[in-house]
Amino acid sequence: MTPSINADRLWQSILELARIGPTSEGGSCRLALSVEDKEARALLLDWCRPLNLHFEQDAIGNMFLSRKGRMDTAAAVAFGSHLDTVPTGGRFDGTVGVLAGLEVMRTLHDANITTGAPLELVNWTNEEGSRFRPAMMGSRVHAANMSLEAALAITDDEGTSVEAALHDSGQAGALVPSPRGWTCWLELHIEQGPVLEASGADIGIVTGTMHARYFQLMVTGEPSHVGPTTMDRRRDSLAAAAEIILAVERIALAAEPGGRASATWIENYPNARGNVANITRLHCDVRHEQAENAVAMEHELRGVLNAIGLRRGVNIAIDPYASFGPVAFDTRLADLLRDKASMRQLTTRDMIAAAGHDSVLMASLTPSAMLFIPSVGGITHNPREYSTKEQIARGAQILLDAVVELAR
């Protein structure tokens, strides 16, 4: 039997890390490559120092913390997640996966266990994509899903580039981003949904992810005055955007339970109170467990955009700038996780991840698996996001048990 992880230590570390970038409602805001993200990364390094891990960092800021195995030449077993958050972030999303990985390292260190294969704990840069789109940027660059050059040139809404943010936060590492030859990849994450809690299962075995397609839209109308301009003479880009937002919602409702769609981000010009708007930019996504259904949702969206454009006399440009999935995770790793849970008397439930995760990218490089723990009330990206100390400890234990077997 592998040693037991220290549930209290893990819980205290999560709470301590959550205090970096505190929000008024008790959550955390650590946008990618912000000063808060930098501080969280420094705290992770502080915690790793007594564990004798070897730290490396690549040019997109991904952090790799390696623990030697008995076999110098063996490929590493890798695990981790991300420390960045959305602006309305809770304390658990991403952080649980990184700190459960840290707890794996700490437990093995305390028990004086050296695995056969090396181990590697990873903190991926900008998983959330709140500040810099697309999401999962660090793992995308690592997996050559996007080029380093393209990623460095991306700017946030204030015009700061990823390159400048990496430099300013001291996170531009020396390594050229590239696959590191891992034998497999594991990620523990909070579910961020209501399924586990409703079903009463302790552990979610993630068998795959939805297929998601992201769109940046630009609606161009004609500027005019809110007073004298009669309705038939308006080409109101904001009203057109409002129709699009509600159309996305209708498409989402029709696609349930297997699909989801959202319009989340808007920028309006001139955004002046006496002016009918003439340029409105919008971000939306469609996603579905079946890739072909996601494509059909996009097709329906394009039809709606076309109809709105014609009827309102506005131009609607659509930039389908990114996508992820569908991914089927490794079935043998899923079996292993199911076995490890069973050996600890924990119940499991197979599930499809609706959100994007770094594991989606890892699955293109190496056998990969994800395990979920319950999210209380299914609440996430919200200061009220919560998982109990016990729920987190169960997940971390299964992660350790699996890692020890895989690196035996």
Next chain:
Amino acid sequence: MTPSINADRLWQSILELARIGPTSEGGSCRLALSVEDKEARALLLDWCRPLNLHFEQDAIGNMFLSRKGRMDTAAAVAFGSHLDTVPTGGRFDGTVGVLAGLEVMRTLHDANITTGAPLELVNWTNEEGSRFRPAMMGSRVHAANMSLEAALAITDDEGTSVEAALHDSGQAGALVPSPRGWTCWLELHIEQGPVLEASGADIGIVTGTMHARYFQLMVTGEPSHVGPTTMDRRRDSLAAAAEIILAVERIALAAEPGGRASATWIENYPNARGNVANITRLHCDVRHEQAENAVAMEHELRGVLNAIGLRRGVNIAIDPYASFGPVAFDTRLADLLRDKASMRQLTTRDMIAAAGHDSVLMASLTPSAMLFIPSVGGITHNPREYSTKEQIARGAQILLDAVVELAR
């Protein structure tokens, strides 16, 4: 007969002033108290210097340029408009009224005519309200419709206060804003609508304005994740705002031809691509020729907000922060303008102004009147805004003719 204004000089001055704050499409952007607004004001003062006008400025930046009359103690005849623009401004809105007033001063100066009563040319601060709301800020403070303290504390979307902007642009004058005891007020303005052009009339005699009511709305939902959060669990503030935008549009369509309504300004939080939005702020207005109909439009809007709030589980706070009108302008001044047009063989049409103007505030202080000239295609708040040299010259001539009679 009064002397003729110089149509070419007026046209050239308008084109020269339009080059301050040029936009790529040939329009002008001079937001209130910006560096561009400051430059336009300085050019106006340069042009006034050879005319021996006395310059005074009040603490909200309103500019008063006085020309002596034969009777030192007589009350002045005042006229003018505003030099600030919306972000998508054209070359004529506001500017035509100020520079037609300048042309009145220039023509009298060239003809060596001294009127009985003094004359006063005015440039009002922040008529547009694009940068700092509410619109017509300078004339509101002048007319004690809002306090100087309240106005100075208002901030733009970047957090700069009116007080700081007045200071930075050097426009914080020494006068305490207060009525100046004018015998009457006249404002020439472009129509900003299609009515004059369609009817073939040369001059619009503005008999009054619509009643407009402005609202700042704040929709508060609940943050969540675009992936795992099923539709029934969302409290999406952006989707609620989209419904509001379309409801405002429906209310507007039902209120035509006498009414108008618009949603123009939006701010969304966290405006992150992976997040269902939880705070969306929106600006809208309703307006109607009949005040009771505008109130009924607001009532309908409030009913819609209530229904949306209940159905979507979002809170919608409504701040009815400003209004204007309805105003009935002075009938004797309107008669005078009609007579003056008729004497110049120009055709007139009575009309109601749908937009807010500084004259709305002046009407609470002194007999006031407005005259409109046609806007080609009814296009306004748009780089393609246009009135011909001849159309502008006709308006300026009627303004001069009326001023000379009123100040006789």
